[in-house]
Amino acid sequence: MAYSFVEIQKRKTYFIVFLTILLIIIYFATIWILWLAAKIYFVSVFMDFQNFPKKFFFPSFKENVILFIIAIKIALIHFFISSKNMSKKIFYILKAEPMDLSYLKHQQLKNIIDEVLIATGSSQIEGRVINTAFCNAFSTADFDGKVYIGVTEGLLSKLNRSQLEAVVAHEVAHIISGDCFYTTVVCSMFGIYEGFLERISENLVPIETVSGFITKSILYCIISFISALNNLVVSLLSQQREFRADAIAVKLTRNPLALAESLYIISKTWRGKSTASEAFSPLFIVETKDASEFSTHPPIEERINILMNMAHADHSVLEKMMENMYFRTGNIRKDTTPKIGGKTKTQKGWFIFKDNKWQGPFSFSELTQLNWLTGDHLICREGALTVKKACEDFDLISLFKPLHKEVSYKYSCPHCYHGLEELKYEWASTYRCPICKGILVSRSELNKILIREERSFSEEIFQQAEMVKKEKQERFRKIQQIHTPFVLNCPKCGKKMRRRLFSYEAPVEIDVCIWCDIFWFDAEELDIMQVLYDQNLNKDILLE
Amino acid sequence: MWLLLLILIILLWVISVYNVIVAKRNNVDNAWAQIEVQLKRRHDLIPNLVKVAKGYLAYERETLENVIKARTQAMQAINIKDKETAENFLTSALRSLLFVVENYPDLKANQNMLKLQEEIISTENRIAFARQYYNDEVMRFNITIQQFPFCFVARMFCISKKELFKIEDSSQKEPPKVKL
Ligand SMILES: [Zn+2]
Ligand SMILES: [Zn+2]
Ligand SMILES: [Zn+2]
Numbered sequence: 001m002a003y004s005f006v007e008i009q010k011r012k013t014y015f016i017v018f019l020t021i022l023l024i025i026i027y028f029a030t031i032w033i034l035w036l037a038a039k040i041y042f043v044s045v046f047m048d049f050q051n052f053p054k055k056f057f058f059p060s061f062k063e064n065v066i067l068f069i070i071a072i073k074i075a076l077i078h079f080f081i082s083s084k085n086m087s088k089k090i091f092y093i094l095k096a097e098p099m100d101l102s103y104l105k106h107q108q109l110k111n112i113i114d115e116v117l118i119a120t121g122s123s124q125i126e127g128r129v130i131n132t133a134f135c136n137a138f139s140t141a142d143f144d145g146k147v148y149i150g151v152t153e154g155l156l157s158k159l160n161r162s163q164l165e166a167v168v169a170h171e172v173a174h175i176i177s178g179d180c181f182y183t184t185v186v187c188s189m190f191g192i193y194e195g196f197l198e199r200i201s202e203n204l205v206p207i208e209t210v211s212g213f214i215t216k217s218i219l220y221c222i223i224s225f226i227s228a229l230n231n232l233v234v235s236l237l238s239q240q241r242e243f244r245a246d247a248i249a250v251k252l253t254r255n256p257l258a259l260a261e262s263l264y265i266i267s268k269t270w271r272g273k274s275t276a277s278e279a280f281s282p283l284f285i286v287e288t289k290d291a292s293e294f295s296t297h298p299p300i301e302e303r304i305n306i307l308m309n310m311a312h313a314d315h316s317v318l319e320k321m322m323e324n325m326y327f328r329t330g331n332i333r334k335d336t337t338p339k340i341g342g343k344t345k346t347q348k349g350w351f352i353f354k355d356n357k358w359q360g361p362f363s364f365s366e367l368t369q370l371n372w373l374t375g376d377h378l379i380c381r382e383g384a385l386t387v388k389k390a391c392e393d394f395d396l397i398s399l400f401k402p403l404h405k406e407v408s409y410k411y412s413c414p415h416c417y418h419g420l421e422e423l424k425y426e427w428a429s430t431y432r433c434p435i436c437k438g439i440l441v442s443r444s445e446l447n448k449i450l451i452r453e454e455r456s457f458s459e460e461i462f463q464q465a466e467m468v469k470k471e472k473q474e475r476f477r478k479i480q481q482i483h484t485p486f487v488l489n490c491p492k493c494g495k496k497m498r499r500r501l502f503s504y505e506a507p508v509e510i511d512v513c514i515w516c517d518i519f520w521f522d523a524e525e526l527d528i529m530q531v532l533y534d535q536n537l538n539k540d541i542l543l544e
Numbered sequence: 545m546w547l548l549l550l551i552l553i554i555l556l557w558v559i560s561v562y563n564v565i566v567a568k569r570n571n572v573d574n575a576w577a578q579i580e581v582q583l584k585r586r587h588d589l590i591p592n593l594v595k596v597a598k599g600y601l602a603y604e605r606e607t608l609e610n611v612i613k614a615r616t617q618a619m620q621a622i623n624i625k626d627k628e629t630a631e632n633f634l635t636s637a638l639r640s641l642l643f644v645v646e647n648y649p650d651l652k653a654n655q656n657m658l659k660l661q662e663e664i665i666s667t668e669n670r671i672a673f674a675r676q677y678y679n680d681e682v683m684r685f686n687i688t689i690q691q692f693p694f695c696f697v698a699r700m701f702c703i704s705k706k707e708l709f710k711i712e713d714s715s716q717k718e719p720p721k722v723k724l
Contacts, residue, residue, distance in 0.1 A: 104658055111666035118578060119673040161665065254676075353599045378599040387600055387650045 008178040015182055020079055022233065023189065027078075028071035035059060035067060078189075086188040087140040087148050090283070093195035093276050094138075096128040096150045103427035105156045105452070112165050113149060116172045119252045125149055125175065129156070131444055133451050134272040135265065138283040139171040141181040149175075153451045158269070158325070159262055166249060166259035170285055173248035179241040186237060187280050190230035195279035197223050202276070227279070231294045234282050239298045246303055250310060257317070260307035264318045265325070267300045352390070353378040411440060411491035414511070414520060420491065425526070426454045431491075437523035440491055446519060449526070450533050457527050464524065465531040468507060475507045492516045506532040561697045568685045572706055575678035579709060582670045583618070583631065589667060590615045590638075593660050597641070600651035607644050610637045624707050631671075638664065675709050682706045 036057060043052050059067060090096070099106035109127050117125060128150035135155040141147045149171045151164075159167065174180040201219050250256045263286065272278065272288035281287045282296040291299060308315060349361030352370075354377065367373060379390045409419025413433035420431035420440055428448040431440040441449065468475070479501050486496035490513035497511040497520060508529045511520040521529070594608055601608060614637040618630040642661065651657050686705045689698040698704075 104655075104662060107659070108662055108666075111662065112669075115666060115669045115673055118582070118670050119677055165669075252673075356598065358602070 011178065012181065016185070019185065019189070019233070019236075020075060022236075023075040023079055024068075024072050026229065026232075027075045028068055031067050031071050031074075032059065032064075035063070082188045082192060083143060083185060085142070086184050086192075087142050087146065089188070089192050090140055090184070090195075090280060091128060091148075091150075093192065093199055094130050094150070094280070095132070096130045099127050099129055100427065102424075108161065109151060109156065109164065109168075112161070112168050113172075116165065116169050116252060119169075120172060120176055125172065127151070129153060131447050132272075132275070133447070134270045134275065134277075134288075136271050136277070136284045136286060136288060137167050137171060138280065138285065139174050139180045140184045140283060141175060142184070147175045147180065152272075153448060154269070155266070157451050157453050158265055162253075162255055162258040163262040163265070166253055166255060167262050167285060169249035169252045170245050170259065172252065173245040174241070177241075177244060177248065179245065183237060183241075183282050186233050187230075187283055189233050190226050191234075191279040194223060194226045194230050195276040197226070198276045198279060230279060234296055235294065237282055237296055239296070242297050242303065243306070246307060250307070256307045256310035257313055260304050260311060260313075261318060261321055263300060263304050263307070264322065267304075268322060349381075351380040353380075353387075413438060414488035414491055414497070425449055426452045428452070439521045439523075439526050441519050441521065441526070443517045443519070450530060453534075455527075455530070457531055461524065461527045462531055465528045465535070468528060468532065472507050475501060475509075476504075479509070487511075488520060490516060490518065491520075492518055502529060505536050508532065558697055558700070561694055562701065565685075565689060565694060565698060565701075565703060568681075568688055569703070569706075572678070572681045572685050575674070575681045576709075579671065579674045579678055582667060582674050583627075586634070586664070586667045586671065587615055587619055589660065589663055593641075593664065596654065596656045596660060597645065597651060600648050600654075601644065604644050607637075607641050611641050613637075624709060628710055635668070679708050682708055 036059070039057055043056075099110055101107050101110065106127075106129060109129070113125050113127050117123075124147075126146070126148045128148050130150060130152045132152050133154040134152055135158055137149070137151045137155055139147065139149045149168060151167070155167070156164070171180075174183070197219060201216065201223065246259060249259055253259070266286045271286055272284070273290065275288070277284070277288045281289050286300055287295060287297040289295075291297075304318070308318075349363050350367060351358045351360040352362065352373065353359075354372075358380065362370065373390065377390045378387055380387045410422070411420045411431050412418060413420055413436060415438060416433060416435045418433055418435050420433055423430050423432040423439070425432075425439070425441070426449050428441070428445040430445060430449075432438070479499070482499065486498055488497045488499075488511045489495070490497050493513065493516050495513060495515055497513045499509065499511050501507040502510050506529055508525050509522070510525070512518070590611060594612060597608065611634075614630070614634040618627070618634045621627040621630040642664070645651055645657065645661075688694055689703060689705065
């Protein structure tokens with residue numbers, strides 16, 4: 001679009017040569033200093049330092065040449081290793097995963113990527129999703145021409161369709177202009193190692209022992225050194241690329257307001273500070289670190305102002321949109337539709353939609369006789385206004401059970417020892433006990449559930465959540481008085497699970513297995529937990 | 545002898561110009577093919593949509609039938625002008641169907657319906673983007689064959705201007721609010 005293919009290739013070659021030269025200089029300087037230090041150390045320990053000729057310390061021409069050759073070799077090896085499978089390594093560190101197309105929001109992301117591609121007339125782009133609450137998006141490009149766009153789960157839950165489209169268009173713009181490739185290569189040189197060490201230090205045992213403290217401090221020193229080098233090479237990138245990408249994105253979607261809105265939302269939320277994503281800050285649409293003199297992005301306000309000018313809109317539009325958004329998350333998830341024909345009132349019969357008309361009513365025993373009835377048929381209870389699939393009706397599930405009977409249970413309930421049924425809760429996989437309704441969920445899946453906003457909750461759940469909040473102090477006192485917090489066995493590994501409160505902000509009682517990182521929620525506790533999470537203003541603290 | 549050389553040069557020039565024009569025309573044709581792919585995608589979605597909605601919308605026969613009728617018409621249209629009107633008709637029929645769906649909370653919450661709705665919105669956007677791309681290519685082509693040296697060659701080979709594809713902008717975007 002903006003540049004011809006040949007031109008992009010030419011610029012790529014220049015860029016790689018330039019980067020390699022920079023690497024050689026960095027390594028030469030480092031080796032030179034190390035060599036000098038080694039010499040001084042050697043002399044001061046084994047010989048008379050005072051009387052030694054000072055000329056000896058500074059490397060001779062011959063030594064310089066040797067050091068230079070070593071530097072070239074190391075730099076080339078470094079470049080070769082770092083430039084292999086760049087995207088794969090970045091995904092590993094960011095924990096970015098392929099999309100789960102059974103989840104509507106992920107399908108939507110895939111659709112949007114395909115749509116924007118039609119506008120550019122270019123080739124395939126793959127989507128990735130990071131299972132985290134922070135809001136950001138990034139793109140990567142490999143040497144073999146494969147390109148990816150990644151979006152965080154948090155961003156997916158906060159943006160509407162046209163806003164998400166604007167973000168995707170921005171990333172596509174980076175890809176077609178070739179900027180994405182430079183950014184990926186530059187970030188791969190040192191960022192990968194910084195991010196990798198960052199992830200190791202996250203998983204390290206807390207600083208309680210002396211050796212733990214020492215390892216942690218050494219690791220910290222190494223990380224800061226690599227981070228400094230990362231900042232150095234990353235400063236090569238021009239901030240102009242973001243303005244350029246914004247402009248192309250608007251040209252593609254013809255919707256500057258949506259892009260301004262999404263930038264505004266991202267700038268007002270947690271963008272990924274103090275996670276491993278900091279090492280790849282330049283890859284993201286809005287930088288994950290705080291703005292500083294090392295900023296790789298232009299100030300976000302400036303970008304928003306330009307876009308708002310294009311849209312001929314006022315800044316107040318953005319503030320209003322943000323207010324509406326918080327209003328939405330706070331309230332819309334309350335399920336206010338009155339329950340008609342609840343479980344207590346037993347209806348006499350069911351109507352079934354077959355051959356384009358409603359038939360019936362049938363009684364339960366009559367239904368068992370109908371051999372053509374499948375779980376896919378639409379049914380309506382007598383006197384009720386709601387229509388649903390037969391397999392979704394609470395009383396009819398047993399009719400269709402035989403179909404599912406072959407499924408062997410993976411886990412069994414720690415309370416009632418009944419097999420746990422796999423249940424998609426907001427498209428995250430959980431296991432639920434059909435008898436006590438308790439739910440087993442791993443940490444990463446729980447993450448998804450808390451971030452996503454697909455379910456609405458009844459008034460009772462909201463009341464219970466209020467109760468939990470009121471009893472906060474009492475609950476904490478109580479949980480500390482328990483003498484035997486290890487009651488239930490982990491359904492996965494069989495070890496004892498610890499009973500505790502989830503967190504200070506969400507004091508819901510849970511059982512957790514520290515070995516498998518898996519949680520057991522009693523009936524409705526997960527729903528209550530979600531309501532509490534939504535109500536929390538800086539809710540991202542609950543996660544990570 | 546010189547005359548022969550001159551004719552040869554002119555001939556070569558004509559061929560090269562002709563090639564440029566043909567290359568641009570191929571771009572236009574490719575862009576048009578993309579539109580057809582997306583229109584077909586939309587036509588293929590409609591039977592599914594009707595199947596899912598039928599059970600819930602027993603009292604909205606007319607809306608459903610309108611959609612089916614519009615689809616058949618759109619599929620029969622051959623030239624660009626016919627397609628324009630038929631597709632616009634289909635767009636409005638689909639819109640009124642989606643509008644009706646809003647009044648049926650059960651249908652709205654149905655997973656299949658949600659998926660189909662997303663597919664329809666996506667297809668509408670794809671059509672809009674494909675049309676945008678096509679029209680850009682047509683503009684480029686039309687400008688080229690009107691320019692000074694190209695117009696002779698174009699006239700020589702009877703290459704005429706291409707038509708733009710005008711379809712109602714069906715994407716869900718709100719128009720930007722104008723500052724007063
Ligand atoms: Zn960007
Ligand atoms: Zn149970
Ligand atoms: Zn366990």
